[in-house]
Amino acid sequence: MTLDRRQFLAGAVALLGAPRVSFAQAATERRFIFVIQRGAADGLHILIPYAEPAYASLRGALAIDPASAHKLDGSFALHPALSELAGLYRVGQASLFHAVASSYRERSHFDGQNVLETGGQLPYQLKDGWMNRLVGMLSRPGRDAIAFAPTVPMALRGPVAVTSYAPSALPEANEDLLMRVEQLYADDAQLHALWSAALEARNMAGSAEGGKRQNAQETGRRAASFLARADGPRIAMIDTGGWDTHSGQHGRLAAQLRNLDGLVAGLRQGLGAAWSQTVVLVATEFGRTVATNGTGGTDHGTGAAAMLVGGAVQGGRVLADWPGLGPGDLLDGRDLRPTLALETLIAQTCAELFRVEPDKVARALFPHMVPGKSLPRLLRA
Secondary structure, three states: OOOOHHHHHHHHHHOOOOOOEEEEOEOOOOEEEEEEEOOOOOHHHHEEOOOOOOHHHHHHHHOOOHHHOEEOOOOOEEOOOOHHHHHHHHOOOEEEEEEEEOOOOOOOHHHHHHHHHHOOOOOOOOOOOHHHHHHHHHEOOOOOEEEEOOOOOHHHOOOOOEEEOOOOOOOOOOHHHHHHHHHHOOOOHHHHHHHHHHHHHHHHHOOOOOOOOOOHHHHHHHHHHHHOOOOOOOEEEEEEOOOOOOOOHHHHHHHHHHHHHHHHHHHHHHHHHHHHHEEEEEEEOOOEEOOOOOOOOOOEOOOEEEEEEOOOEOOOEEEOOOOOOOOOOOEOOOEOOOOEEHHHHHHHHHHHHHOOOHHHHHHHHOOOOOOOOOOOOOEOO
16 A cells, blocks of 8 residues: 555654643633543532432432542532542632533433534534634634644634644654654645644653553643643643443442543643643533433433632632432433533633633634523632
């Protein structure tokens, strides 16, 4: 098989290696990181309503013993695996939100993620992502965005240019190979620009540990190494999967949450002083059923939990218009009823963080959003 120059370039860029993280650069010192939990994370297992009378009976074997969890107040507790997040809550750097959902009300992962990432009212209604539109409001010309993933996540797709930089388990390319490729594309304007962008991202990341798989905390620190640079990106997306727990949820979700906790710890450690100007939003496409199924798991639901974490967060709060879990309280008789629009949380967070007029941000990010009651101030002034 013969490779053309573009195919060879794609393979050569893969040799450079990078974590599965998406970045965008903006003219600000404030940092925004969106961590998406693909697969519908079970908010009732993450942010536990331990004081809710119906919680233990509906959850059965999945119910978390409050004595083992991190109690936040008289109503809610964090899963035992989330010790980093619990510590950040105690020092006022994390806020938790419950009964949260986007405008999507069906139960397809693909459609739900598309609504979450595009900011549309319906799946595939919009062709670009809300993060790309956010970057367009804030970006510095010439260095708009870079995606550290095999493909750019939908949330970052759109008219603002995003460079893709794929992870690889291959050994790191040596300098002789890099020099030869540089010479090969010196006279090709399009490919030389792509190659230069890939090299720039590699240099930002520093020398990769060839072939060594990073754990979640190392991935967080690597992402932070980009964001902490004076000339680095200010907007990022971190893609996490594996949250679809139809069976064996107890152990599987505990492992997922330990990874999430480690990722946040790595971001905090790696950002250093820049952590004080950072906000991390953690959210999923929809929640899971309140009651367990017959295989020790839960099925696709509606209401979920979300988090804001970071030194810029005015935290130490659980914000929830709690709908209850009684028989008459559930949506469709099975789901946690959502009482907070995820679009409202995202739009207000971005408006406060980047000091842009709230209505302008809401219109740009979520064109179909119906204005509603705003949340209490989310970030430090």
